[in-house]
Amino acid sequence: MxxxxxxxxxxxxxxxxxxxxxxxxxxxxxxxxxxxxxxxxxxxxxxxxxxxxxxxxxxxxxxxxxxxxxxxxxxRGLLRRRALDVRLTAQPRDEGTDDTLRVGARIDLASAWRSLRPADREVLALVAFDGLTGEQAATTLGCRRSTFAMRLGRARQRLQAALADSAHVHDGKEQPSWIRT
Amino acid sequence: MDPHLNDLKQLNSLDPARGREPTAVEWTRSRAMLERVISGRAPQPSPSRPVRRRLVVGVAVAAAGAVAAVTVPSLLPGTAEKAFASWTAAPGSLTGEQVLPQARACAGNGRGGPSTAGPADVLLAEQRGLATLLIMKKDSGVIDLCLSAGPGSDDQLASMSLADGPLPAPPADTVTLETMASVGEGDGRWSDIVGLAGTGVTRVDVRPDGGKSFQASVRNGWWAAWWPGPEGGEADTLTVTVHTATGTTDHRVVDLD
Missing domain, CATH: 1.10.1740.10 (RNA polymerase sigma factor, region 2, helix turn helix motif)
Structure with missing residues (x-):
């Protein structure tokens, strides 16, 4: 060269x-x-x-x-069939930001997130956290775009189901430990 | 992002790196690293560190059923040197009956529940000098990789869970990569690589960049090898050559699924 x-x-x-x-x-x-x-x-x-x-x-x-x-x-000793897990923010965001999700809903969302399998969390995070398109996320995971779309759809369904469970359990009440003082 | 995906939009509020920007110091360090890379002065990528390295000898490892937990392989001081010194680029193939003592030691390592072992449970076994590497299925269905320096339970050097049950076979003339890692420090560092092999795969060779090619073992839908060196912990310093009846294909390890 x-x-x-x-x-x-x-x-x-x-x-x-x-x-x-x-x-x-x-x-x-x-x-x-x-x-x-x-x-x-x-x-x-x-x-x-x-x-x-x-x-x-x-x-x-x-x-x-x-x-x-x-x-x-x-x-991880590289077990490739296992998803690379994604962590979650430790504290709820300040209510004064543009984040309009109320604290109770955020608790439910965090709870639902933690109930998911790592593989579901990974596909959700690629879109929600990393901001990738379906095609980019598929490249990141080394799978076809259609495969990623299917996995994302199922992960979203499981997230919604977990959210429904969480809402039922909490009955709309906020957990004291998450309320800002 | 699709504006209708409100659940994903809401998830964004939980992003642990939301609003995170590199600090000035991080930019400076990263740019300096970049110039070292461009000028060819960058060191080799760090090998995988044995974060949770643990010997399995005499240890009841993890809880029954915790099949995904990994006991990262480790070699005992002294034994590592002997294993390295006797390592061979071409493996000797062993039958299940020949490695039954090692298989029983592997079966008794406490991971995936109590297990016995018979010759048919051994999916792959190879000998390279002192060390025996074997892949076996346990009573619970868990598939384990074990490395030992002899037939006794005290000779078992390392083990790792590969799967919690049978895995789907890849297409006939292809291989997958299931696990790859390096363990150890300095000159005592060693690597292993394991994957699935389609029915048409007759042989698999592994070549570290700048090194000599060596042969992996292929049997019962699995391929595996271990070797002295750090490359198993690096992202992209290996070439895997797959042999079939119709020819050979080279793959960079980073491209293997």
């Missing part, structure tokens, strides 16, 4: 980093607990540089897929 070509390649890689680093860091931090996120993100970019010529135009799902495998390698 000539020097100008190498320089242009490096510049494209820097641009990719600038465009995707925050999203990638968030993607990883939603899934790891132990402060390894920067190290995992570094591994992803190292892999991306090695395979830079293979990267698709929409690189973000590809980077997420590498991150997912890297995290699985490190934290």
């Amino acid at each position: 000539s020097e100008p070509d190498a320089g242009a390649r490096a510049e494209r890689f820097r641009r990719l980093h600038a465009e995707t680093y925050p999203d990638l860091l968030r993607f990883v931090e939603r899934r790891v607990f132990d402060g390894d996120s920067e190290d995992i993100v570094s591994t992803v970019f190292l892999t991306a540089w090695r395979r830079f010529d293979d990267l698709p135009d929409d690189a973000r799902p590809w980077l997420f897929a590498v991150a997912r495998k890297t995290m699985a390698n490190r934290t």
Whole structure:
């Protein structure tokens, strides 16, 4: 590769980093607990540089897929058939934000989320947290778009069913521990 | 996102990384890493760390039925060196009867409920020097991977649950990747790789980048290997070659399902 070509390649890689680093860091931090996120993100970019010529135009799902495998390698002994679980925010959001979901509903939603299988949580998180389209999420999981759509549909059904159960159990009352003082 | 997906929109309020932006320090560190990568000065990716590494020798591991729990493999000091020194690139194939003592030790590791073992329970068994690797199904249906340095229960070095029951076979001429990891520190680091093999797969070879190819074992719909080295814990430093009656195909491990 000539020097100008190498320089242009490096510049494209820097641009990719600038465009995707925050999203990638968030993607990883939603899934790891132990402060390894920067190290995992570094591994992803190292892999991306090695395979830079293979990267698709929409690189973000590809980077997420590498991150997912890297995290699985490190934290789970890599059982690939198991979903990579996604954690939940520890505290309810401040009511003064644009988040209009009332505290009670948020409790029910969190409870329903925790009752789901990790595989359901993973497909829901790719859309709800990571903001991916169905096609991008399918790329991240390494499955067909139709497969992802089916899995997402079922996960949403189970979330709704769990929410219905939760509403029945709580009877609309808020749990004291979640009420802001 | 589809604006009608209100449940997903509401879920967003629970996002643990909502509003999270990299700090100036994180940007600086990441950009510095990027320049090291571009200039070729970046270190190899860190291998998987044995976060919950635990020896299974003499330990009643986890609760019965907790089949998804992983006992990450580990090698005893000293034994690791011996196993490494005697490691061979081509495995010797063993029958269920030949590894019955190891299978019984594996069956008794306490994971997936109490279990006995017969020759037919051994799905795959191979010998590389001192070490025997086997995949076996237990009474509960759990499928375990075990590595041992001898026939006794005290010789069992490592074990890992692979599945909680039979897995669907992949298409005839293809393989899947079920698990891959590296364990250990420094020169004592070793890796394992396990997957499913379609009925048309006759042989599988594994080649670490910059290293020599070695042969995995293929039997009863599974393929597996272990080797001294860190590559099993890296995202994309292995090539897997699948042999069938009609030819061979190379796959980067990152591309395997």
